[in-house]
Amino acid sequence: MQQTFSNPTEQLKIVIVGHVDHGKSTFVGRLFNDTGSLPEGKLEQLKLIAERRGVPFEWANLMDALQSERDQNITIDTTQIWFQTKKRQYVIIDAPGHKEFLKNMVTGAANAEAALLLIDANEGVQEQSRRHGYLLNLLGIKQIAVLVNKMDLPNYSQARFDEIEKEYRAFLQSVGVIPKLFIPISAYHGDNIATLSEKMLWYKGPTVLQTLDEEFRVSQPQENLPLRFPIQDVYRFDERRILAGRVEAGSIKVGDKLIFSPTNKTSTVKTIERWNAQQSDSAATGESIGVTLTEQIFVERGAMAALETSPPYELSRFKARLFWLGRNAFKKGKTYKLKLATQEVECEIDTVEKIIDSSTLETITRAGSEVFIGRNEVAELRIRTKRPVAFDAISEIVPTGRFVIVDGFDVSGGGVILDDNYPRRTSDSLHKSDNIFWSHGKVTAQQREGRNNHKGCVVWLTGLSGAGKSTIASELERELFNQGKHVYVLDGDNMRHGLNSDLGFSHKDRTENIRRVGEVAKLFADAGVVVVTAFISPYRSDRDLVRKITPEGRFVEVFVNAPVEVCEQRDPKGLYAKARAGEIKEFTGISAPYEAPEKAELEIHTDKLTVPEAVGRIVEYLKQQDEDLSYSI
Amino acid sequence: MDYLSKLENQSIYIMREAFNKFEKLGMLWSIGKDSSVLLWLARKAFLGHVPIPLVHVDTSYKIPSMIEYRDRLVKEWNLQLIVGGNEAVLKEGRTFPNGKATRVECCGTLKKDALKAVLDKHKFNGVIVGVRRDEEPTRAKERYFSPRDKNMEWNVEDQPPELWDQFKTDFEKDAHIRIHPLLHWTELNIWEYVERENIPLIPLYYANEKGERFRSIGCYPCTFPIKSKASNVREIIEELRCTKTPERAGRAQDKESEDAFEKLRRDGYM
């Protein structure tokens, strides 16, 4: 059937799967032969080799190119081969059926848009027939036809065919797969592949070839999805910064206002860059492009751009269905690398809901307390990441709804993200912390507090310059220390020398200063320490932010209150004088506001109390707080 | 999106991944049609620039016009070129044309060993190579990111899984990764793309007055032209649409034994 072809306009990738020895490679060899797609001399060459080696000729040798494969008559690794019909070009992906090579089967199948699943008519439905069916669904392949092969063995019996169809259809249905059709074939003899068989007159068609052309479609990217543009790299070949990436969903155009995860920074698309291509102000799904922005913001690989109106989720925990291919099990308590689009982040198992044998669909229960997912097993679980990850559920956007797990040097598992009522982000980036799940080690804050016999907390002193914050802080530190408590003072100057050395005194920088101090204080508290801070911290919203990020009951706001006149009189550093002289601008209490706390845990009037009295009040308060401390380590 | 653009976008994605992931990245340039398309795709990926040095393994048996063409493009396109070769073997004359080596041995020393020497010298941990799955059966089993151990050996029985464009970018020290951005292209696709983009190629691919042209170009003692009247890209595309002879039929080293090529590739040949 020598053919010449007109210009093909599309390409479809089909994977051939099924249990070991059910005839997948034989089928591909025969399909090529029967459609006149074999290169000249290939058949003769294979026959000659078989003769020379004194083994029967196998169609499978067309695909099984490795000597080790031919020696054992088995496919080890997946192969791709091309052929063409009048309708389109096909990439046929032959996958191995042996359980040992499941990772190669997954590699082949993950690339495909459609699948042919082969079942040996004699052996019937076997372990990998079911497992492959299950995995196809997990990999998102919806177009499936089942070929009942080796029909010559049961004498082309319709009863046998019907029996297998009934059993396998029921299985597929239980995993959510609806096959397009079942076709009885004999790969070895070429029945119902390119031409309708005369040995099975009870089967009226279509042939496999007709099925490919007529039942299967080339997948088109889903339209009207929200934009997802993960940044692959940032190029600076000239004075411009170009964000390189591929549009994974939706489309992007000049003028689009973008929001970048995880920084939540925004900017606008200035140009879309391509080389030697038609100039266009927009790019569609699948295009690898470059983007420049109107405002220069810091963006690096791993950031994900979306339209401001429809950002992805950004969380540190999500629910997933995962298959594991690694030689070593996927263990709870161990950290792995997770790759999702261009993001890479450390992760671990949070909780495992169930582990499934993907062939029998039975739930696997583990003896002992160790939690792990073994090789070739499938699990529903929650994954926790070190940093928040931008993602979508697989049901919403496919390319950003799946990930792989790297164990050591090897990609060892893959997963899809399931729906789970994830909170949508608000546009207020500062509230982002609501969605961040804390990554816990093996020791909890509670255990630490139990051992220390006191809570870890933030004692936040706020008040005017000269109100007595620093004095109280250092006295308080000594007092608590003498009582055997873990205590530390976060000093304003020390912070500004190190961590905050990049910040000035503008409103924005002051806010950032307090935010960082708050973050550090929170960590100290989590570590079990009583951390005392002494910052003017004049803005209510700044202090409230720290309150918000600190666990319930662990933020003790202390209003160190003295009238401004008293403070000005004390003026220990001579700052009020300078402010009055106009040498310091925006001085709190003189030329900038101080917003007094409305719900401070303690208020201390330093114009009425001595320093030891003031310290005593705070110590007393903390003692009360520790009374409900009854943890066991 | 039409299918050529799909192929193109996928290749660009892979090149950009490679460029981001490898500190020492090189790109093999054999001057043939595939590596010329590869080079073109690099310019697409990096928006007109080629920020990756090109490595040419010169066997000294390359057809002279290839070298002229190479040096001209280096100038015009502002390319960084590294030339490698196996001086020792050439000096001793242990080559196939001298009758002192089989074709396969010759490929082993002049290409494979020479390649290893350049990679070692420049400490490349990533090399972009323009092989395609449809060229021959062991390449059909390749990965986009394909690891080679410190001896450059390819463990074809145990290749890394590759799914959803997540590639193997973590590997042991001393190992290196071959990156294959053209893996999913066919010979026909290459020519269709050459036509669409108007990519300059060496004239050896086009039929001469004697009615001969090269379909695949290697060293002259081991590469033979085919009979053909196709003297331009369009005619080559038409010819390929009907042909049933494999592309590497004119490459003699593949035929010394049944698994000659597989052995070469396991040992690190491209």
Ligand SMILES: Nc1nc2c(ncn2[C@@H]2O[C@H](COP(=O)(O)OP(=O)(O)OP(=O)(O)O)[C@@H](O)[C@H]2O)c(=O)[nH]1
């Ligand atoms: N009688 C009969 N034998 C067949 C038929 N199809 C395949 N076989 C034989 O079944 C054996 C296995 O065939 P392969 O094509 O290698 O099977 P496979 O599914 O590719 O095996 P793996 O890739 O290793 O999983 C070979 O010996 C084939 O000749 C058929 O239609 N009828």
Ligand SMILES: [Mg+2]
């Ligand atoms: Mg097989």
